[in-house]
Each structure stands twice: as structure tokens, then as C-alpha cells.
Amino acid sequence: MMQQFVGSSIENFHQTWQIYNQINQLQGNLDFVTLTAGCNDLCLVDIIKDCIVLTFYGDATCDAILPKAGQNLQDILRANIKEMLLALNSKMATDGIVVCNNYARFFNTDNEK
Numbered sequence: 001m002m003q004q005f006v007g008s009s010i011e012n013f014h015q016t017w018q019i020y021n022q023i024n025q026l027q028g029n030l031d032f033v034t035l036t037a038g039c040n041d042l043c044l045v046d047i048i049k050d051c052i053v054l055t056f057y058g059d060a061t062c063d064a065i066l067p068k069a070g071q072n073l074q075d076i077l078r079a080n081i082k083e084m085l086l087a088l089n090s091k092m093a094t095d096g097i098v099v100c101n102n103y104a105r106f107f108n109t110d111n112e113k
Contacts, residue, residue, distance in 0.1 A: 016037045016041050020084050027091075028091045031092075032096065034101060035099065036103075037084060037100075039103065041072050042077060043068055043072065046065045050062045050064075050065050051065070051066070085100065
């Protein structure tokens, strides 16, 4: 199988809709695809910066970004991930495998009000 590489490099980060466009450009009959998407849609860089690394700015800075990430999850990411996986259906070999990776869990949400 010929390897196909798409996605972003360190200098060029994409949002999920851009990855969807790249999926549509893939040749078919793929045996294995690994997919990680949503970091930008979920404001993950800002969450890591404001809630984990630079916590000395206080909770208000972190509290400002979390609702935006939650809203993007509802409004953007869920539908985009579904559309990406559906687009991959026609690109996969009969026994092809798609692995959709997730991001690390940085917060304990079990005790949320």
C-alpha cells in the first residue's frame, strides 16, 4: 500500500473543516487511517496555556475560555468529526481500520455542578 500523508505540519495547524477537505482528496482503498482532529476547534492551546501552564493569571482567565470550548464542542466539533468519519467510509478498503484519537483529559469533571 502506498502511504499518503495529509494533515498539518507544526507550522500549519488546521481546523476540522480543513481536514475534511483533505479527506476528500485522498485516494481510496486505504487499509489504515489514524485521525486526530479538534484541537483548534476546542481552543486546546488556550486551555493548556490559561488553565494549566500560566495559572498565575487566576481562575478568571481559565474560566473565560472553557465555555467557548464547550460551545465549540456542541456547535462545531461533533458534527465535523461525524462528517469526517462518513467521508472516510468511501476511502477505506473493505477491512480498513480508522482510529480516531482523543486528547488528554486535563480536568476532573466528575464533580461538576
